[in-house]
Amino acid sequence: MIAGEQQKLAEEKERLEQQIKKLKAQSMSLVTFGEKEIVGWVLRAPVDDKLKLHSEVIAALYSRQRRGRK
Known part of the structure; x- marks a missing residue:
């Protein structure tokens, strides 16, 4: 009986x-889909906003990568 329960x-x-x-x-x-959507949105953004968005996306991805290493 115990063997049957262990098997289950x-x-x-x-x-x-x-x-x-x-x-x-x-x-x-x-996550991959979300990253692609963010990158696509950044590429379509006005030129003035691209530099700010680009740096924010890089910072967010770097932060996520560092959390994954811990």
């Missing part, structure tokens, strides 16, 4: 781990 728990753990992997992949694709 192992199967449930595997199922949950697969769901976690799928959710991580989905969230990364959303």
Whole structure:
């Protein structure tokens, strides 16, 4: 009886781990999509605003990259 319960728990753990992997992949694709949208918006911005926006986007991406390394 205990072996059967352990097997069920192992199967449930595997199922949950697969769901976690799928959710991580989905969230990364959303982040990538968001970055592309920001870059596209910056490229369409008026020239005066581009320098300010460009520096803000670089700072945000750098900040996100540094958080990922910790």
